[in-house]
Amino acid sequence: MAATMSNVEEIRSRVILQEFGVKNVHTTDYPGNYPGYDDAWNMENFKKNFRIDIVDMDENTMEFDMVGIDASIANAFRRILLAEVPTMAVEKVFIYNNTSIVQDEILAHRLGLVPIKADPRLFEYRNAGNEGEEEDDEEGSEIDTIKLQLKVKCSRNPRATKDSADPRELYLNHMVYSKDMKWVPIGNQADVFADSNIGPVHGDILLAQLRPGQELDIVMHCVKGIGQDHAKFSPVATASYRLLPEISLLEAVEGEQAERLRSCFSRGVMELEDRDGKKFAKVVNSRLDTCSREVLRHEDLKNLVKLARVRDHFIFTVESSGVLPPDVLVTEAIKVLMTKCDRFLNELNTSNVE
Amino acid sequence: MAGDCEKKPVLEMVQADGGDEGCVTYVLHNEDHTLGNSLRYLVMKDVDVEFCGYSITHPSESKINFRIQTRGGIPATEPLRAGLTQLNDVCQHVLNTFQARVDEFKGKQDQPME
Numbered sequence: 107m108a109a110t111m112s113n114v115e116e117i118r119s120r121v122i123l124q125e126f127g128v129k130n131v132h133t134t135d136y137p138g139n140y141p142g143y144d145d146a147w148n149m150e151n152f153k154k155n156f157r158i159d160i161v162d163m164d165e166n167t168m169e170f171d172m173v174g175i176d177a178s179i180a181n182a183f184r185r186i187l188l189a190e191v192p193t194m195a196v197e198k199v200f201i202y203n204n205t206s207i208v209q210d211e212i213l214a215h216r217l218g219l220v221p222i223k224a225d226p227r228l229f230e231y232r233n234a235g236n237e238g239e240e241e242d243d244e245e246g247s248e249i250d251t252i253k254l255q256l257k258v259k260c261s262r263n264p265r266a267t268k269d270s271a272d273p274r275e276l277y278l279n280h281m282v283y284s285k286d287m288k289w290v291p292i293g294n295q296a297d298v299f300a301d302s303n304i305g306p307v308h309g310d311i312l313l314a315q316l317r318p319g320q321e322l323d324i325v326m327h328c329v330k331g332i333g334q335d336h337a338k339f340s341p342v343a344t345a346s347y348r349l350l351p352e353i354s355l356l357e358a359v360e361g362e363q364a365e366r367l368r369s370c371f372s373r374g375v376m377e378l379e380d381r382d383g384k385k386f387a388k389v390v391n392s393r394l395d396t397c398s399r400e401v402l403r404h405e406d407l408k409n410l411v412k413l414a415r416v417r418d419h420f421i422f423t424v425e426s427s428g429v430l431p432p433d434v435l436v437t438e439a440i441k442v443l444m445t446k447c448d449r450f451l452n453e454l455n456t457s458n459v460e
Numbered sequence: 461m462a463g464d465c466e467k468k469p470v471l472e473m474v475q476a477d478g479g480d481e482g483c484v485t486y487v488l489h490n491e492d493h494t495l496g497n498s499l500r501y502l503v504m505k506d507v508d509v510e511f512c513g514y515s516i517t518h519p520s521e522s523k524i525n526f527r528i529q530t531r532g533g534i535p536a537t538e539p540l541r542a543g544l545t546q547l548n549d550v551c552q553h554v555l556n557t558f559q560a561r562v563d564e565f566k567g568k569q570d571q572p573m574e
Contacts, residue, residue, distance in 0.1 A: 137506070147502060156557065157557070159561065170561070172554075175550075176501050179547070179550060181497065181498075185494045433558075436558060447547050451548070454537060
């Protein structure tokens with residue numbers, strides 16, 4: 107496959123994995139770089155070659171292939187997913203009472219990191235002390251703030267057996283979980299978000315442990331923010347891509363070598379094929395490979411295969427933190443990049459830059 | 461320098477004294493590799509652009525210097541504007557394709573259940 111590819115074509119479209127490094131890493135298809143190629147931007151060509159295939163999707167994760175786009179733009183989507191798609195998170199913690207052994211600031215930090223299920227698209231950013239300090243510190247309004255309350259007091263369990271040593275039996279409310287964070291609607295929120303069930307995404311996050319007599323009385327304000335400001339606002343657990351691996355055999359490999367060759371790759375990448383009673387190695391699905399380059403450690407095998415990656419084939423994996431479904435996150439990310447373009451286009455068109 | 465119409469400028473233009481308008485450094489505020497690299501790719505795809513590059517001035521400053529040098533005295537604003545427009549179009553196409561595929565996928569998932 108790759109053996110028939112002309113050298114220039116290979117430099118343009120493949121990243122080559124070698125024993126001591128990776129070759130042809132950078133995009134080079136700019137106008138003037140290659141004689142005989144028209145590399146100027148062409149929207150029609152882009153549309154013709156671009157494609158997305160959704161491989162797998164459920165409520166929290168998705169995998170899809172994005173083919174025919176440059177790494178710089180694919181990477182922009184990835185970066186935006188991590189740091190610029192807004193979500194709601196606890197930003198202000200009002201501790202009225204905390205007699206637990208967890209210090210106020212540690213507890214506040216833990217509360218901040220709890221993912222909050224609320225559609226950030228329905229909220230506004232709270233302007234940070236922009237227009238006078240008095241108003242914004244204490245109360246947010248219904249359009250930019252979600253109020254949560256955590257009020258737990260631990261006590262002895264009167265029904266516990268006498269010689270019990272198990273805290274689960276001895277005490278009541280000794281474990282404080284995220285499910286104890288209760289939503290307190292502000293203004294008309296009770297009507298507007300009646301069926302959206304605002305609160306923590308996961309109810310089983312342990313926040314603190316208490317002993318009899320200790321209590322927590324906390325009010326939290328959640329605001330809209332982006333991961334760039336603080337990681338708690340990041341909507342994804344991970345968002346990453348890898349390039350599609352391409353493994354090609356340069357010669358027929360048989361017998362013991364074929365067996366060893368197969369074991370150099372991830373399971374399912376290479377299979378043995380029976381031809382006239384002899385076992386030949388055959389590449390079945392190079393997508394599954396981790397590109398460990400193990401094969402290059404075998405002196406006799408390393409010149410029989412070519413390891414490459416397809417430069418413009420991105421296998422995206424997006425894992426949501428549960429705040430929004432992954433497909434919504436990707437669409438939001440694309441919209442964020444469009445907003446950025448618009449912002450500067452507006453600035454170019456309206457202002458006195460020239 | 462120009463563009464300080466408000467308190468927080470979004471875009472500034474830096475030009476050497478007497479320099480031509482084909483060689484300009486733009487300062488994009490509150491941007492990083494996300495826009496910088498993707499925009500650089502599209503601006504470099506322009507035939508009239510001789511050089512395009514960007515740098516992040518300092519990790520603690522949230523701005524980038526975006527340099528464009530054009531061939532034949534074409535104002536640098538043109539490739540910049542074209543690049544931004546193209547990036548917007550690319551995003552629109554990606555968005556449309558993505559949404560179409562997601563709908564398709566969801567449709568396929570629903571079918572076997574019924």
